[in-house]
Amino acid sequence: MDTLTTGDTEKLADALRGELITPADPRYDRARQVWNGDIDRRPPLIARCADATDVAAAVTFAAGRGMPVAVRGGGHSVAGQGLCDDGVVVDLSPMRAVDVDPARRLAHVQGGALWQDVDPATQAHGLATTGGIVSETGVGGLTLGGGIGHLMRRCGLATDNLVEADLVTADGRLVTVDAERDPELLWGLRGGGGNFGTVVRFGLRLHEVDPTVLAGMLIYPLDDAPAVLARYRDLIADAPDALGTILNLRLCPAVAAIPERLHGTPVVAIIVCWSGDHEQGQAFLRPLREFGRPVLDTVAPMPYVVLQRMLDDTSRAGDHYYWRSVDFGPLTDEIIAIIVEHVARITSPLSAVPVYHLGGAIGRVPPEDTAFGSRHATHDINMFGHWVPDRDDRDRHVAWVRDFSEAMAPHAVGKYVNFLNDEGADGVREAYGRRWQRLVALKRRLDPENVFRYNFNIDPGTGDEQDEQDA
Structure with missing residues (x-):
C-alpha cells in the first residue's frame, strides 16, 4: 500500500x-x-x-x-x-432510494438501502420480495450472500429474486448485468457475496403479497421443547410454501410484544408467517396451536411491514455479537436433544438460537443456477451469542457458541455464507463447495488483485493444484 x-x-x-x-x-x-x-x-x-x-x-x-x-x-x-x-x-449509507415498478413487478434499490426502506415501498402496491427478518439489515449484504426471510419458502431467497444489478468493478467501471448482459457475473452475484464489485443498484423481482399476513408467535416453556419440536417437525413436513416459520429458543426477551411475566424465562418460540389465504392458514396451524401448554399465542392477522419489524428490539446496534451456523436436514430427536441441552446452558440473557425452516421454493431452484450453496438443507440453525460488554465476559459467550457449533457439526450438510463469522478461508470454501472453482474463475476476471477482500473472500490466488484435488 x-x-x-x-x-x-x-x-x-x-x-x-x-x-x-x-x-x-x-x-x-x-x-x-x-x-x-x-x-x-x-x-x-x-x-x-x-x-x-x-x-x-x-x-x-x-x-x-x-x-x-x-x-x-x-x-x-x-x-x-x-x-x-x-x-x-x-x-453506501446515503444511497437508500427505492423505486418500484408495479407493472414489471420490479424494485430498483440503491446499494445502501435497508429492508425498512424496501418493504413499505413495495407493500404500497401489494407486492414484496424476501427480505431480512430485522428491518435494519442492509439489502446488499443479505441479497448477495443468499437472503433468508419470512417469505423465502414461497418467494425464494433474496438472491433468487436478484434479476439485474449495476456495480462498480475493481477497475472503476460501472457495469450493468442481467440474464443477457454477463449472465456469469449475475450468477456469481446471486450468492457469491461482495467479491466482484460494489453493487450500487439492485433489481429485485417482486411477488404478490397481501399487506396483511397471518403472523405472530407461539411460545412454550423450554421444558416442553422436546415434545413441541417433535410436533412442529411433523407439521412442517407437509407445509405449503405459504408457511414460513422460525424456531427461537432462548430466555424470553424483555420486549413490548411479550408480557412482563415471561421476561427472562427459558422458552421455545415459533414465529409464524402465513402469506396465503388466512382461513387455510388458521386450519393448518390449529393442530400446533392446540398442542401442549403454550404460554402465549399472538398469531393473528397483522401488516407484513409490522412483522418485518417485530424482532428489531432483539437485535440492538452496538451490542456485541458472535455467531456460528449449521445447515442440517430434518429435525431428528438427536438434533432436538442437542439443541435443548445447549440452550439450557445459555450464558447471556440476550443470546438466542433461531432455527430457520428452509425448503419450498428454495429447494426447487437447481443447485447450479446460483452461487448459493445449500439448496438441499431443511433447516439452518444460528447459534447467536449476544451480550453487553460492560456487564458480561466475552470469552464464556464465545465458548458457548463454539461448543454448540461443535456438537451440531456431525449433522451439518452445509453452511450459510451470511452467517459465517471467523471460520476463515476454509469455512468460506466449505460453504461454496463445488461452486468454488467457478467462483475463483469469475473473481480472477473481475478482481484479480483482490481489491474487494473484506467479504467472505474468494481468493483469486487459489492454487490450480488444490482446485484439481477438489474437482
Whole structure:
C-alpha cells in the first residue's frame, strides 16, 4: 500500500459529491461504528458516497494505491465486513432510494438501502420480495450472500429474486448485468457475496403479497421443547410454501410484544408467517396451536411491514455479537436433544438460537443456477451469542457458541455464507463447495488483485493444484 499524503486525501475529497471522513474528523468514531459492537477497526478513509460516480472514484483511488476496499451497506455483518484497518471504506449509507415498478413487478434499490426502506415501498402496491427478518439489515449484504426471510419458502431467497444489478468493478467501471448482459457475473452475484464489485443498484423481482399476513408467535416453556419440536417437525413436513416459520429458543426477551411475566424465562418460540389465504392458514396451524401448554399465542392477522419489524428490539446496534451456523436436514430427536441441552446452558440473557425452516421454493431452484450453496438443507440453525460488554465476559459467550457449533457439526450438510463469522478461508470454501472453482474463475476476471477482500473472500490466488484435488 502506498503511503497516503494530504494531497492524495484532498484529491479524493474533491472528486466526491459526498463526504470523505478521516480519523481527524470529529465525526470519525461515529462513522466507523457498525451494528456489531464487537468489531473495532480504524479505516484511514471513509468515503460516504452520494452516487455511483462517487463509488467509482473511491474504488479507483483505492485500487491505484494498492489499498483494499471494504463496502458498507447496512453495516449489519456480524463479521464487520463493512470496515477495514488498512483501506478505503466505501460507505453506501446515503444511497437508500427505492423505486418500484408495479407493472414489471420490479424494485430498483440503491446499494445502501435497508429492508425498512424496501418493504413499505413495495407493500404500497401489494407486492414484496424476501427480505431480512430485522428491518435494519442492509439489502446488499443479505441479497448477495443468499437472503433468508419470512417469505423465502414461497418467494425464494433474496438472491433468487436478484434479476439485474449495476456495480462498480475493481477497475472503476460501472457495469450493468442481467440474464443477457454477463449472465456469469449475475450468477456469481446471486450468492457469491461482495467479491466482484460494489453493487450500487439492485433489481429485485417482486411477488404478490397481501399487506396483511397471518403472523405472530407461539411460545412454550423450554421444558416442553422436546415434545413441541417433535410436533412442529411433523407439521412442517407437509407445509405449503405459504408457511414460513422460525424456531427461537432462548430466555424470553424483555420486549413490548411479550408480557412482563415471561421476561427472562427459558422458552421455545415459533414465529409464524402465513402469506396465503388466512382461513387455510388458521386450519393448518390449529393442530400446533392446540398442542401442549403454550404460554402465549399472538398469531393473528397483522401488516407484513409490522412483522418485518417485530424482532428489531432483539437485535440492538452496538451490542456485541458472535455467531456460528449449521445447515442440517430434518429435525431428528438427536438434533432436538442437542439443541435443548445447549440452550439450557445459555450464558447471556440476550443470546438466542433461531432455527430457520428452509425448503419450498428454495429447494426447487437447481443447485447450479446460483452461487448459493445449500439448496438441499431443511433447516439452518444460528447459534447467536449476544451480550453487553460492560456487564458480561466475552470469552464464556464465545465458548458457548463454539461448543454448540461443535456438537451440531456431525449433522451439518452445509453452511450459510451470511452467517459465517471467523471460520476463515476454509469455512468460506466449505460453504461454496463445488461452486468454488467457478467462483475463483469469475473473481480472477473481475478482481484479480483482490481489491474487494473484506467479504467472505474468494481468493483469486487459489492454487490450480488444490482446485484439481477438489474437482
